Amino acid sequence: MSLHIESTEEVLAELKRQRAKSLAAAISVSFLGVALMGLLLYLVNIITAIPEEPAVTVYPMEERRGEDPIKPEITRPQRPSSPHQKSEVRIVVSTATTDVPINNPEIDVEIPSDTFSEGLEFGDNIGFNNGKGPGGYEPDDITLSKRCDLNDRMKRITENGGTPQCEEAVVKSLRWLKKQQNGNGSWGDGQFKASMTGITLLAYLAHCETPLSEEFGENVLKGISFLVDLGMKNPVISEQPGLKEVCYDHAVATYALCEAYTFCKQMDIPSISNLERVVVKAVDRILDAQCPNGGWAYSYNNRINPNIDLSVTGWNVQALKAAEHGGIKPTKGEIRTALRKAAMYCRKNVMPDGKFSYKENGENPRSSLVGVGVLSLQMTGNGSDSAARKGLDWIKNNVKTLEWGKGSGTENVKSNLYMHYYCVQAAMNRGGDVWASYNKAFRDAVLGGQKPDGSFSNNDTGYAECLSGKSKNIYRQCLATLMLETYYRFLPGTGEGTKNS
Template sequence: MRSSIVIVALFVAAVLFAEEDIVETKNGMKLVGKIVEETEKEVTIETTSGILKVSVEDIVYIRKDGKERLFGKTDTEKAIEAALDWLSRHQSKNGGWSAEKFSVRCKEGETCKNDHGASPYFDIAITGLAISAFVNHRDTHKTGNFKETVQAGLDYLLKEQDSEGWIGKSGETHEWIYNHAFATMALCEAYVATEDTKFKEPCEKAVECILKAQNQGSAWRYEPAGGDNDTSVTGCVLLALKCAKTAGINVPQNVYDGALKWFDRCTDPTTGRVGYQKPGDLGSVIRGVNEQYEKLPTMTAVAITSRIFCGQSPSDPVVEKSADFLMKFLPIWDNKGMKVDMYYWYWGTYAMYHYGKDNWKKWYDVTKKALLEHQCKEGCARGSWDPIGKWDMVGGRVCSTALATLTLEICSLWEHSTAGKGK
């Protein structure tokens, strides 16, 4: 059908409509007129050439009544949906996700592997990331295709919250604050997305814990108000606070001011690179485990994102210098995994999306390519990403897939915002 109809109708504009709707097809052609009917299979648009029907499968973009949206599924969207399907299929019976034991949910005769093992101590953190991946796709416990999955995950997190408000506080690892940060982020996102009041008090208690844990006038690390700070933990709790603020939970400005002081303290003014605990350090490693991986500027990406969340302008010279430095380390997938770091790619994508300018498009292009080309396409692993990167011996396949999905969702957000406008 449809290519011939599009060609005939394209750019015929002898009579202009007072309120023009636009239908853009996969081959870049545009129909301008008035949409008079939409069904699951086709869209009917009245143009100057007459009334035309266009298959939904041929449509990429629609503007109607001043509202813009992607109509068809992009490659990014398909990859996200495949990833969410994989996460849903590998959810534990208790509602959480297990970095170490997720494969018990694999199809009979097929096993998704963690080639480098995984840690059992951060299951609450990866559960938070997985839930966030669903909610950022508008799949909640009330809407979408994964309502039961999301409901079970949220219930799991709520059950793990103690009387003080901490989620995932554990004596088994001193780094349990990551559990709390990502769980708080997920609960606050669910609260924002659904306005379900059952999340109000748990979110408020979780946020209060974060506020009390901040070192006075500075940042955060593993122990609440323990005197130590690091850029990674600080970025993660700021993600949670950003979501909390969106949910209407009060976060005093002095909290952000302290964090900004920390980032200033860790930033090398000559290069813009940000350290893990001081200027010039090359980030965190597990000695004897992942020291061989490329030293990527993950903390710089964390700091750019966090500075912007704290209210600093993307045009601030220190942010610009850090952003330019980050562009020297674009995401690259190598089969040995020495350059693969999903944690870095996630933070870098967040940073460049909010920073914008020419940096974002360059980052977007290479990141999307790396993720789409290397997503598993067959078997039980379909939709996931092989855990071959720097931190995948901690979070395993579940974490690599959740972070990759969140990264693609940032890319998809931009694709939606630019649909029909040219890129």
């Protein structure tokens, strides 16, 4: 016998209500479980994301005899000589996390072939034509981090037409330069130590060697210190402020300090005392020295006079562009305004055949100044001007080969490193067939001119008549090194057909 309960509509309705309540309860429990799990994961994430206490770096300070108010105070990492070292210390808190190259690997490479650069496509309208310059002159952290990572640097070398041997040659050169540094932090001898120190620092900075670098950090720091010290003591960055050629000394030194300032600021490197102060003062001096026609003259005479020339102008344009990139705020004018005036001057120096003249309006045209004129126009945001295009056509059509150590004189286009220092940058900024042909010429010649000890063979460097033997060697070394660093010193721009790094 079985019991049977007859269902009624009321019972069915009650069952439905019960099922609905059960379902709602189950869903609520599920949501609560998910919420609790999410909360737990969030708390775990918060705990793991709490930053560690910043590293505390102790910097020993040398005992001073008498306070020199203009001596730059430098803070940098030092390893204490012993755990019981008794010296006054300054504590600096650093949270820098930048990946700075430490040791470059020894690279086994093949000799570059003559057909390496055939068929290269680099696009058109790259470089300074956007007014900001190639990536190396656009103020963003990506630029610096790219060239500071060895893998990325090697990738950019090969993509832009270089070989692993280019990186090996640069490292060997920097090691040679390290041995040439004077005890006071300068490079060179004679009366142009400021410019020789500046151009050497540019070679180190281009390879992302900073005051924190393992192998070259002390050399870079001492070099910056030397220039800052000069800038604090004198109205210009030079050991001889009254020198006629002080326009070169000051411009090259300012160029280097602006790049050093940018590195310190963008890469969270502990600052060097008085660096920013000297940089602003140095840029002010360049702005104040610009002549009404847009050029610069010997002795920094800022009036229209016969000593205004394109060579002096080129170095001052580079210094101002580096200052603009670093976000320097001068007190005596606007950098962009000065660069526009400089472009007006450069246009007056172009010749119908593409050469640029030493003086405006066609006076003393020189093939060695083509690169100066073109690069200056690119840096001022006028790389598409007809004057720049004429110069680039001349470079493509006339510089077929570069033979190391052949010929002499400033008009010899094969061995004038001053000329090629500018032309290789102008060609790289332009890209396309101009760069493909020029890259093949300069790359193999420069690599072939390096000796086993890292130095480069003697040859005419151009515009070095007033340099002594040691300074000439430094000058030659740095020009060649900077040429090999062109592959990664600047990032491609945003022109059509280019690759964004």
